[in-house]
Structures are given as C-alpha cells and as structure tokens.
Amino acid sequence: MSAVSVEEHAAAVETLLAALGTRTEQRIPLTEALGRVSFEDVRSPVDLPLFRNSQMDGYAVDSRSVTKTPVTLEVSTIIAAGPTESAVLVPGSAAKIMTGAPIPEGADTIVPVEDTTIPSAGSVTIERGRGAGEFVREQGSDVRVGTVLVEAGRVLEPRHISVLAAVGFAEVDVRSRPRVAVVTTGAELVDAGSTLTPGQIYDSNGITLAAHLRASGAEVVAVARSSDDPKRFREVLDEARRSAELIITSGGVSMGDFEVVKDVLGPLGGAFGSVRMQPGGPQGMTLFDGIPVLSFPGNPVSTVVSYIMFARNIVRRAAGLPPILPSTATLHESVVSPPGRRQLLRGRLCDDGRVQLVAGPGSHLVAALAWADVLIDIDSETTELAAGSDVEVWPL
C-alpha cells in the first residue's frame, strides 16, 4: 500500500468490513435492553389499558344517577387497585374506587373524591355530576392487540422499554452487536495502576478503543496486549479471532525495528502503508484467517483519529446506530496546514458556535485531545485558512 487518500483507504476498509453489517437476532432480558436496537417490529400481545379502569380516586356511578346534584347515594362497595373479582354496581348506588381499579359493570363515570362529601357512614353526597365516560380509561384505548409498539431498527430508549414492560415482555429480540477485539502492542506498555519502571508507559489505547467501540454499539470481546515479540502477537491474534468478527490493533505499523503488527501481518497478506492524513498516517489492514484486522498507529491521538475516520461509522451502522457526521463551524483563529495531507486538528467549540484550536497537531497530545470536542478537518490542498472561515468538524 503506497500513500493513498483518506477516501481510498476508507473505501478499502469498507470492503474489508462488509460482512460486519450482517447481523442476527439476539433475545435478551428487557432489563439489559437500554441502547440496544430492536431486531423486528414488536407487536402488542394485549390491549392497553388491559381492562377498563378508573382515572381518579372517587366514586364509580351510573351517570344517570348524578344528573341532578347534590344527590346522596349509598356506597355499596369499595374497589382498590389490585386483584379483584369482576364487580357489578348495585343500581342506584356508588362504588368507592381507587385510581387504576377496575370499574364495575353498570358504572359509566367516575366522580372524583374532591367533588363529594360524606353525610354519614355508608353514603356519599355527589356535589357535582359527571357525564358518561368521564375519568374512564377504556380497555385498548391506548393500544390494541397486534399494534406495532416499537418498529424494527429503533434504538431502545427508556420510553420503549416502558411500553414493552407494560404489555408484559420480559425479553426482547435485538440486533446482535458486532464483536470486536482490541489488541495493543508495545514492550513499553503496562496496565494503569501498575508501578512504572523507566521507559514504561501506561497503555491507554486499549481502554480508549474499547470505550469508543462500546459507544458505537459494539461488544468488546477482548482487550489484549502483546509485546513486540512476533510469536506472542500471533498468539494474541489467534486467541482474539476465536470470538471476534473484527480485530483492531494499535502500534507497530511504522518504520522502526520492532513493528510487530506489520512484521507478522504483512507476510500474511496484510496491506501496510501510508494514508495522506495527519494524525493517523501509517495504516494497515489484513484478512487474517478470515477475520478482518484494522491496524492503527500507536500514538494515542492517531489511534482515535483512525477509529473516527475509518471505523466508527461502519461499526455504528453494523450495530444499527445512525452515523456521526461532520458539521460546519467557523474558525476562531487562522490555521496553517502542510500541503498534501489531510489534517485533523483538535478543536473546541465555543459558546458562540466558533471553533478554537486546542494545542498543536502532535499525535501524542492526549491531554489536549481530552480538552477538545471536535476534529477540525482541513483538506490536503488547503495550506492556510483565515479566522472566520468555515470548516468541517467531526464530533469526537
């Protein structure tokens, strides 16, 4: 792979990852469904409300017995919400009823308790009458059996989970998540929390890529690390390929003496080379034993930019999530950019909608990345942009 444009590399990645888009259905507990994507239209197995019930705490009556008020009626029964025998209203009486309780046959309206007084035990005076149907929640008035509650492809939000629970589903069929493994490489890497010896650094790319992938709707099946030993890297890959549909590696792809990713995957048919962008220039891609492997450069910002530019929307689409697209912002200050390479600078959106540069273009500036909220996209022909120019920005 000689130097290619971002578009050319993105198209090649798209082809390599085509199979990721074919998803199966997975039945999961409703309690775990938040953020998942419904696999097919979900139809209601019942009417909602399930039965005719009261909208108010009050008295269920026949509206004809309260046309003239005030009127005093005998209280023939008390109906609470909860398990109950089906009740019939004694003609000419009132049934005291609680919100949500089934309305007895023969009653067609509810008089709220606020519109009543108690003249003596066992009777109620209705001060204000109500017409037929008032405060009556009819069976099926919300939804009828068979109606689609949640369409296929919906990202399940609390409101969708609410209706699925209300009709009695304990489980839901969702789109399976793309299974991705992350493999970081480098003899210098140790886990956060470890004691560092000279020359060591904390591995941040593993956890970063995993977080990005989860945010894109992927299931991260492994976050593994390899030294620069080809044998060890091969072992880690062999393990990752057992559960993953996609493997993303970081590091080991440029021009040094110990480029384990390139050294192992290159001879296995991997394409390694340079993309005309910065950060994220060195890139690789391989079909390893039938599993696609995307190899990103190890610099922390390069890894993130690579994920955003080449993988994020493919993973999101496979997961059933909408793409994250760039928008336009106005530059707060002037920008210079080297010719021949697309630049992705870190920017921070100001309250007035303009975008400000955050630190320099260096791909090791991981703290600056955290302060930024967008990547400012400068095309490869542009070398200078004045303050006030419009630029495309990608959400981080």
Ligand SMILES: Nc1nc2c(c(=O)[nH]1)N[C@H]1C(S)=C(S)[C@@H](COP(=O)(O)OP(=O)(O)OC[C@H]3O[C@@H](n4cnc5c(N)ncnc54)[C@H](O)[C@@H]3O)O[C@H]1N2
């Ligand atoms: N002679 C040349 N040297 C370099 C070139 C080049 O074209 N010619 N390209 C540079 C560019 S651009 C990049 S980007 C890097 C890519 O290098 P690698 O992908 O081989 O990555 P490493 O050398 O393994 O690491 C680079 C850098 O990132 C740190 N790193 C790596 N992994 C992690 C991790 N998991 N967590 C945190 N930090 C990590 C590593 O320590 C290095 O500092 O190559 C340039 N060199």
Ligand code: MOO
């Ligand atoms: O491509 Mo490297 O990512 O410029 O630093």
